[in-house]
Every structure is written in structure tokens, then in C-alpha cells.
Amino acid sequence: MGTIKIIAKNTTILYISEVLSKFLGFLYVMYMARYLGAEGYGIISFAMAFTGIFAIFMDFGINQLSIRDISRDKTITEKYLDNILMLKVIIGIIVYLSIIIIMKVIDYNTTTIFVVYIIALSTLFNSFNQTIYSIYQSYEKMEYMGIGKILNSILMFSGVFLAVFLNLDIVKFAYIYLMASIINFIYCICVLSIKFVKPKLSVDLKFWRWLLKEAIPFGLGGIFISIYFNIDSVMLSAMKGNIYVGWYNAPYKLILILLSVPAIYTASILPTISKNFNNINNLKKIYSTSFKFLFSMSLLIFVEIYLFAGDIINFIYGIDYKPSVTALKILIFVIPIMYLTYLSGSFLSVTGKQKYLCNVVMLNAIFNVLLNYLLIPRFDILGASLATVLTELIGLFLMVYCIIKYFFKLSAIDLMLKPLFCGGLVFLISYMLKESVDWIFLSIFGSLVYGVMLIVADKQIKKIVFDLYNEFKAKI
Template identity: 25%
Template sequence: MTLPPVDRTWVRYIPSFLRKRFENRHVFQEAVENSGWLFADRIFRMGVGLVVGVWIARYLGPSEYGLLSYAASIIGMFSAVALLGLEAIVVRDLVRNPEREQEILGTTFRLRFLAGAISYGVAIATVMCLRFNDPKAHLLVGVMGWVLIFGAFDTIDLWFQSRVRSKFVVYAKNAAFVAASLLRVGFVVFKTPVVAFAAANAIEYALAAIGLLVVYRHCGERFGSWKGNLSLAREMFRESWPLLLSGIVFMVYLRIDQVFLGQMADSREVGVYAAAVKIAEIWFFIPTVVVNSVFPNIIKTKENDEEEFYRRLQKLYNLMAFIGYAIAIPTTLLAGFVVTLLYGKAYAAAAPMLILLVWSDVFAILAVARNAYLLAMNWSRVLFWMVLIGAVSNVLLNMVLIPRYGGIGAAAASLISYWIAGHGACYLHKPLRRTSNMMTRALMYPKFW
């Protein structure tokens, strides 16, 4: 069954000087509308999540909040294993082969469910090894780890992405998010222990899974009609393993700083650092939403007109750099004020960490677009090596800097390693010199349009 047609009368209400760019460009309108839904979703989540998250951080204090963040980092490192690096591949295959969508979706779900269950067990074993005498950390990881299993239902999200109709996913996930946020507020009001907040994460994913099933059914589709195909599973895994390894390495160097801080410093330092990370990551959804919305069109452009493909890619890089600077500069100027206003004096030490982290986001934002380019070129193995270089540098820098500088050292390690993985390492591979120069040009001359 096809999705119901979309009413795009909203085009007539935008200013006339912009309307010309939209009229009679249905694919462009579709991408813009899809981005609009995703933006609205992220902005809503950002606002509510920030308020609730700050309330939780103030209630728990740096030490307990740090322990919760430590557990979340352990789970985060295994989330890439649960996803199996299949996102872009599944969306691409659903676009190219709609007649096989039941097999594609069914195989993807089964692979992800199995990977999630295995990841859950390994995450618990890992925290037991790292903190063998800390039963509270074991409990938090055990409770929060259910998100790895419930995440398999995000396969439905990929189906909606392939049709550039993310509003249905927004409905489902926002309902779960609101319910879980109210639950978290209740936990603060009734002064529940930290494990309750770990449970809230798992409950949110469970509710989101139910919501996705409901909207999928509403669109005339049936989860029960999905079929597993062993040969397709082998084919998908054979293509996705470089992306899986890249995802694992990426999540390691995205979360390893908080794990290292928890091992080399203490939970309080993790809590202060986590507060800085939360602020630095608030706006990171913007480049992800933009790139996810245009990714199918990037692939089509590459197939039809290579020069047009590179022209659009340069515009994308320019926009990513502009977004990065637009976030980093004001955050740098207001870091101390923002941290104290949101989290209170107990977290004041997070301000210098925030400054370093927000500048690392400039390169992370560019890397989102660069990764889309690598996937369009079918260079997933190159992507793996780029991320691996960044991860190794991040681990080594953390080992050197954290014992001496604590959270500030972890933030500095992130800044350097993000530049290496997102930009600097591209110059080491000759076929990437062109895109390296394009990224450099974007950093020097960012543009909004």
C-alpha cells in the first residue's frame, strides 16, 4: 500500500522570493517538508530534553549524574553493534527495490534483534569487568541496556525514511518521549534513586517501538508480513560490515572519554564533563536531519551528473561549516553563563570543557556530510579507516591527557581527534584530496545558501 498523498499547500504561504525555488520542484518540496518534520521533532526534544535533563542533573548532583552518564556511555558504545551499520544500506535498497521491501525489512529486523541481544549481554559483562566491585553500575547498565533490544523496531523508521515521510515516525517517537519525560519528572518530584532514570530510558524505547508498530499499521502495512531471508542477510552483512566496524569505532571514540574519566578520575568528574557534552550536542541534530533528508537525492545526482553531484556536495559542505560556526562562536562567548544558568554552580567547571567540545562539533558536523559522500561513492571501507584513525588518536590522547587534566583533557582529546577523523585524515588518501579541499574551502568560506 502506498502512503496517502501529501498536501503541500504550505508552499503558497512562504515569501514570494523563496516560493520560486519551491514551485514545480516536487522532490525538493518533499525533502524540505521531511526536514521540517525532523527539525520540529528535534527542536521539541531539545527543549523538553534540556529542561528535564537539567532538572535531573541538579537533583542527582555531579556524582550520581556522572554514574548515570557512565552507564549510558557503556551502552552507547554497544549501540553501533546493535544497529549493524545497516541504516543507509537498507534505505538505499528500499528505494531501489520496493518490490522486495518485506524481505529487506524482515531480514533487517531479525539481524538487529539478534545483535541487540548479544550486545546487551556483552555490555553487562564489560561493566562487570571494568567495575567489578560496583553493583550500582552493574544494575544501571543492566536496566538501561534494554534499549539495545528495543532498538530493533527502528527498522520501521528506515521504511519511512525511504519514502521521505518522517512525520509518522515523529508522531510515534514524540509520544514515547513525552510519556518518558513525564515519568522522569515524576521520579525527580518523588525523589527516586538513580536506577529509576535508567529504567526511564528503556521504557521510552519500548513505548517508541509500540508507537512505530501503530503508525506502520495505520499506513496499511503489517509487521507480521515481514520475511527473513538468510541469503539476503549474508549479502547485507557482507556489504555492511565495514559500516558496522566504522560505527563501532565511532561510538567508541564518541563515548570512550566518559568511560576513561570514570576509570581514571571519578564519577563527579564524569558528571561535570557530561553536562558540557549535553550542551555541546544540543544542536547536533541539525546536520544529521539535513543530510538524512538529502541523502537519497545525492545518490540519484551521482548516477546522472557527476559535476552536479560535486557542486551540490560543495554547497552541503558550505552549509555544514556555517552551521558549525553559528553554534560554536556564541557558545564560546557564553559558555560560563550558560553552564551556571542551566546546571548551577556545582557544574561550573564544565565551562572550559564546553568551549573545547563545541569547536570539536564543527569538524563532527562536516564529517556528517563527508560520510554521505563516502557512502555515495561506495567507499565504506575508506570511511572505516577514517574513523579508525580518529578513534585511535582519541584513545591515545585520552590516556595521556585525562590523568593530567581530567575533563578538560578529555575535551581537548575530542577536539583533536574529531579534526583528524573528519578532515585531516582525508589528506592521507589520494582519492579523497578533492573532497578534502572542498571541506577546507567550506571552513574558510562558509555559506548558508
């Protein structure tokens, strides 16, 4: 199979698996959050965030390193896999014991502690799954990884549905995460043994030292990202309680789902950016066109969700999450920022500015912790939401500054004026009609009006939309 066909196949598989897993994930999170209520869902969210910070130490960039090396030389697969699995067993034991010790020291109730212990075990199994996924990626067999993601989502959805039907408690919900990760691990081991290599445990201390040393550049970035995405929930739990974590994570999970759009888009244009590395004019065209397209999409999402935040929260989570409405109205400001952050970060990562990007991520993590420390005690979930928005805004500013300084200048007016004008008109129309028209119908109507206006007003957007449509139609 040719290179282009391989890329197309892998992109399609990952896109389909991402859409299906995100959709099922959205359904089971909505179902679980409604059943458990804000406090119960807050306990689960805290456990996921707390163990998520520790999970990065299980990997520390080793998976990314193995993808890079095994992709170049398949003969080293067994050596890497066997040593990494053994290394992760040892690190996993240390990480799990550390979690136990910290939870003993922190003053949490028995239910929360037990849920953390179960979720932590699930996180350890997921770390082994990610290692095996890296083998699939190295061999460009994304279908096995896609199946694994979908399988996990199906297991979680089925488990949550069964738990609600049987009226089970929160601890049983934690076991759903554990059972899903174990079954997924069994699937990964079976596929690995049949299609690739039979895994064994191996100890090569010299190789371990080299492996950890080489993985440091990958691992540091992962640590800062993990802290940034999880520390707000942990700090909210410690300072305000788990019910606040539940109220905060309800809109936060919606934001994370919406971020799959720029993630897929930027992943698809990375090869093109890399190919045009030495052509500044082409780089500018790719970046500016993508900037305008992603900003236009994010602006529509911002307008619709900001206007109908109350209806959306009540429709998805129920009346128990009323305090989440204001948090969503603040958090939604992060969507236009992060859509451009995904693009700018990906651009810098493939144009030789990885070190600068790592420094930005580090500063973001530090700044986010400080802001949460200052804002959460006074403004609780609104403070955590504001900290997220301000942190992302600073990160985007630093990334765009680097692009302007080292690559090309950008005109904010050319890139943002037409989307802002069209978005402003849709906002005004929707705002005037929202009291008399059903919010679902009005959001669909507003989206269509916005799309038509933008396609008519901007030739670049029109070209991108029709190119994407034709590409999608061709693949279908």
C-alpha cells in the same frame, strides 16, 4: 505525490520532529542533571555510553541495508523485516549477556551495575524501534518516524518531571528510559501492523548469512563512530569515576545538540550534490558556499559560548557543575571543526569516496582512544575534551585533503577571512562589555551585530540567508 514534494514533506517532518525532540531532550537532561547532581548524572551518562558501544552490534548496518533494498522493491518487506527481527532477538540476548558478564568482571558499585542493566534493556528495545523506523523510511513515510521521536521525548520529559516531583532515586530514572523505549516499541508495532505489514519472526539461515555479509560495509563505519562518540565517557568512568563523567557530559551534551544544525543543513543539500556529481564547477560552488555559511554560523556559536561558558553552565546545570566550565571552553573549539566535518563527510559519501571516509572514521576512533588513554589520567575531563578536539581536527584535515586532491582546490582566505574578521570584532566588543552588561542580552546583541556585518560584507552569505528565509516563509 511528485519526487520534489515527497522530499520537501519528509524534510519538513524530520526537521520539525528533530527540533521538538531536541528541545524536549535538552529540557529533561537539564532537569535530570540538576536533580541527580554530577555523580548521579555521571552514572546515567556512563550507562548510556557503555551500552551505546554494544548497541551497534545489534544493528551492524542491517537497518541501512534494509532501507536501500526495500526502497527499491517493496515486495521483500516481510522477508527482510521478519528475519531481521528474529536475528536481532538472538543478537540482543548475546549482547545483553555480554554486558552482564563484563559488568560482573569490572569493579563497579551495585547501583551503577543495576542502572547499566536497565539502560541496556532500553537500548535493545530502541534497536527494534530503529528497525521499524527503517521500514517507514523505505516507504517514505517519515511522519511515523517523526511521531515516534517526539513521543519518546515527551515520555522522557514527563517521566523525569514526575521522578523529580516524587523525589525518586537514580535507579528509577533508569526505568524511565526503559519505559519510554517499551511504549515507543508498542507504538511502532501498532503502526507497522496497521499501515504496513504484520511482523512475524522468521528463520532463514542462508538469508541471515547473506544479510550480515552485505551489511559489513555499513556496520564497520557504525562501529567506529559508536566507539568514537562513547569511549571517552567509558574511559573517564574507569579511570576517574562517574562524577567526572557527569562533569564532562554536561558540556558534551550541549555540543551534540548544537550539531543538529549542520546535520539538517547537509541532509538538505545531499540531493543537490548527488545531482551535480559529474559537474566539478557546480560541486565546487555548492561545497565552498556551504563551507562559508556553516563556518560563519559555527564561529558565532563559538564566540558566544566561549565568552559566556560559566554563565551558560551555571544557568543550565547549576553550581555543582563548575568544573564543566573549562571543559566547555575546550570542547567549543570542536564546533567550527565539526560543522565543516559534517559537510565534508557528506560530500565524500555521495561522491564515491565512501571507502576513504570509512578509513578516516576508523583512524579517528583509534586516535581518540589513544589520546584519551594518554590524557585522561593526567588532565581528567580536560584531557577528554582536548582528545575530542584534536581527533576532529585530524579527521577534518584528512577529509579536506581528499576533496582538494580528487575534486577541486580551495582558498582558505576567501572562505574564512570575512567571518573571522566579523567574529573577531564581535568577540572584542562582547569581551569589553561582559562585566557591565547581562550575558543573555549581550549574546543576542552580539549575534545581531555579527549577522548584519557578515550580510553586508559577504554577498554569498547574504544570498544564502535570504534564500533560506524565503524557502522557510514559502513552506510556512
